[in-house]
Amino acid sequence: MNIEDVLRDTLADMAYEEPPPPPARFLRGTGRRPWPHRAALAAAAGVAVLVVGSTVTLQGMAGRQAVPGGPGEAVASTEPHRAGDRVTMKEGLWLSDTVQLLAKHTGRPVAEFARAARNGAALGLPAYAKGGPEGFLFPGTYDLSPSSSAEEILAAMVTRFKRTADDIHLEDAARRLGRTPQEIVIIASIIQAESMDKQTMPKVARVIYNRLKRKPPMRLQMDSTVLYGLGKHGIEAKLQDLKSRSKYNTYAFPGLPPGPIGNPGRDALMAALHPATGPWLQYVLVDPKTGETEFIGSSPAEMRKLHDLMESLRGS
Amino acid sequence: MDPGFEADFEEFVADRSAALFRTAYLLTGDRHAAEDLVQSALTKTAARWRGLRDRGAIEGYVRRAMYHEQVSWWRRRSRVAEVPTEWPPDRVGGEHAEAADLRLVMRAALARLTPRQRTMLVLRYFEDLSETEIARLLGIRVGSVRSQIYRSLERLKQAAPELNAVREFG
Numbered sequence: 001m002n003i004e005d006v007l008r009d010t011l012a013d014m015a016y017e018e019p020p021p022p023p024a025r026f027l028r029g030t031g032r033r034p035w036p037h038r039a040a041l042a043a044a045a046g047v048a049v050l051v052v053g054s055t056v057t058l059q060g061m062a063g064r065q066a067v068p069g070g071p072g073e074a075v076a077s078t079e080p081h082r083a084g085d086r087v088t089m090k091e092g093l094w095l096s097d098t099v100q101l102l103a104k105h106t107g108r109p110v111a112e113f114a115r116a117a118r119n120g121a122a123l124g125l126p127a128y129a130k131g132g133p134e135g136f137l138f139p140g141t142y143d144l145s146p147s148s149s150a151e152e153i154l155a156a157m158v159t160r161f162k163r164t165a166d167d168i169h170l171e172d173a174a175r176r177l178g179r180t181p182q183e184i185v186i187i188a189s190i191i192q193a194e195s196m197d198k199q200t201m202p203k204v205a206r207v208i209y210n211r212l213k214r215k216p217p218m219r220l221q222m223d224s225t226v227l228y229g230l231g232k233h234g235i236e237a238k239l240q241d242l243k244s245r246s247k248y249n250t251y252a253f254p255g256l257p258p259g260p261i262g263n264p265g266r267d268a269l270m271a272a273l274h275p276a277t278g279p280w281l282q283y284v285l286v287d288p289k290t291g292e293t294e295f296i297g298s299s300p301a302e303m304r305k306l307h308d309l310m311e312s313l314r315g316s
Numbered sequence: 317m318d319p320g321f322e323a324d325f326e327e328f329v330a331d332r333s334a335a336l337f338r339t340a341y342l343l344t345g346d347r348h349a350a351e352d353l354v355q356s357a358l359t360k361t362a363a364r365w366r367g368l369r370d371r372g373a374i375e376g377y378v379r380r381a382m383y384h385e386q387v388s389w390w391r392r393r394s395r396v397a398e399v400p401t402e403w404p405p406d407r408v409g410g411e412h413a414e415a416a417d418l419r420l421v422m423r424a425a426l427a428r429l430t431p432r433q434r435t436m437l438v439l440r441y442f443e444d445l446s447e448t449e450i451a452r453l454l455g456i457r458v459g460s461v462r463s464q465i466y467r468s469l470e471r472l473k474q475a476a477p478e479l480n481a482v483r484e485f486g
Contacts, residue, residue, distance in 0.1 A: 003469060003479055004441065010422040011342055011442040018347050020334035025351070026358055027329055140348065159355075160348065 025166065088141045089157070091265035092192040094228070095134040098263065102153060106144055116150040123155045126162060128181040135185040135260025136161045164266050173273040182259075184272045189260035192268035193224035196291025200283075201271035203295050207280050212255065218281070220250035228261035235288075284309050325362060328374055333358075336378060342438045343386045345427055357381035380453060383439070387432045387454060418478065425476035433468040440465055 087105045089098060099117060103110040116123070120131035129136050138160035144153060165171070165181075174184045187208055195201045211218040223237035229248025230241055242249070248257040264272075279297035284306065286292040296306045333354065340350035340357075360381045361374060368374060426434060439445045439453070447465070451458040473479045 003473065006418050006422050006479065007437060007469075007472070008441045010419040010426070011438060013419060014345075014423065015338040015342055015442065018337075018341050018350070020337035021351060023326075023330045023333040026333050026355055027326060156352070159352075163348075163351065 021163075025163065085144045085146065086141060087144060089137070089139045089263070091139040091268065092189075092262045093137075093139060094262050095137065096231070098137050098157075102144070102150070106146075106150075106153070108150060113150045113154070116154050119151065122151055123158045124162070125158055126165070126181070129185075130182065130259075132259055133158065135189050135263055137263045138164060139263055139265045164269065168266070168270055168273060170269065170273065177273065183256060184269070185264065186256050186260050188264035188268040188272035189262045190220070190222055190224060190257075191271050192264040193228070193262055194222060195268070195271075196285065196288075196293060198267045200291070200293050201267055202274060202276035203278065203280060203293075204283065205271040205275035206278050207283060207295065209275050210279070210281055214281075217254045219252075219254050220256070222250050225250045225257045225261050229257070235285075282306070284313070286313070325365060329358065332375055332378075336375075336382070339379070339438065339443065340382060342442055343382065343431070343435055345434075353382055353385060356385060383435055383453060386435050421476040421478045422472070425472045425479065428475040429468060429471060433464065433471060436461065436464050437468050 085105065087101060089101070093101075095117060099110055099113040102108075102113050117133050120129065120133060123133055123136075125131065125133060125136055133154060137154060137157040140157075140160060142153070142156065148156075170184060171181050174181045177184070179187070187205065190208060191201050191204045194204050208220060208222075211220055223235065223241075225248045226237045226241050226244055226246070227234055229246030230244055232241070242251045245252070247253055248261065250257060278295065279299075279302075280295040281298050283293050283295045286294050286309070294305075294309055296302050296309075336354045336357070337350055340353040341347065344350045344353055357378045361368075361378045364377070365374075368377060426437070429437070435454075436450065439450045440447070445453070447458050447461045451461045454461075
């Protein structure tokens, strides 16, 4: 057997290892119409995505929480991997960060991306996004062609979101949970921001659902939403922050925040659709280094456990 | 939009998108990238659809768009020394590598080629195009197709020394 035969066999094997997507996917641009709108079409053409195999960043959590520490450190960790004009958008990145990064990598003004981001219809956003791209710019590795416009780049990210939403049957699964697709994306964005790793995501999801379902309603009290409302990166909200009057302050307002608080990846979306089963109402990050998180229910015994845990953390 | 056009386009996509996707997957080695590549090529074709009088030539046009787009990355990226690979080539192999192991080694080695080298090999060894056809498709000379294929095969062997066990290439 010579090398050419090995090559032939290898290529033939590989060609059949990934099932082709349904043809309709290539026809579907923006929802109802089988024929994509021009902008969505242009989008796919504008940004080609390379060959990165498994390097598409799929670490289970937002860069900014990966490194506990001061704001300076946290900001640095949102820096994407960079090689040439390839850029990796990490899970959980905010729209505002995304726009900055794209501007930096393309050398075009931030305002251009900000303007494009405001024109939701041209980006091919799903109707349930209500025109806002936050939450719908799918993380992953993108190659930016010098000729693609700001709108095309953002639209390509939206296209990936829609493909993923298709793959995981987001709309059907949301209906079964009694949530709108937009609520799922909001919940996924919170899960993304709150979880240290992929394993804890379904449990964080459960905590959110348990709080939302509780009677009388229990506030979410998630620091990540408060900080998002204030435009601050970090893990822990300060007492001062909790006084914020922003609708994203889930200590002050019941229910979900008004929109996604970042762009969740596939794992967080899956967790939002398939939460773990359990009585938990809160969790404590035991070890920021390993991401060890303790989930706690509402029984007196559990509350005692929480108390002890907090004591031991304070002591350490 | 012209309804006849839409129907034709949908029919074409229904018939051919799976095959296009397979090729795109080989070219890119990544599912997302493959979908983007197909989408992009279809887009370019749709824009010219009415100008294409011979509807039988549609697929040729789409494929050309795919190859060109993939290869054009190479032009801009010729300095990229190595495409990252998910399987270091030394993970499998050994002196007595079986056929299946050889294919794994080959995959890893393929991931280390430039998009242009990879495209050449896919056209030659998966699409079974002749060197002349490849030359016409990419708009380059036959001689340069020949030398690039040769160099790509050499590079494969370099990236995966296990493949040197299969010496009698030629």
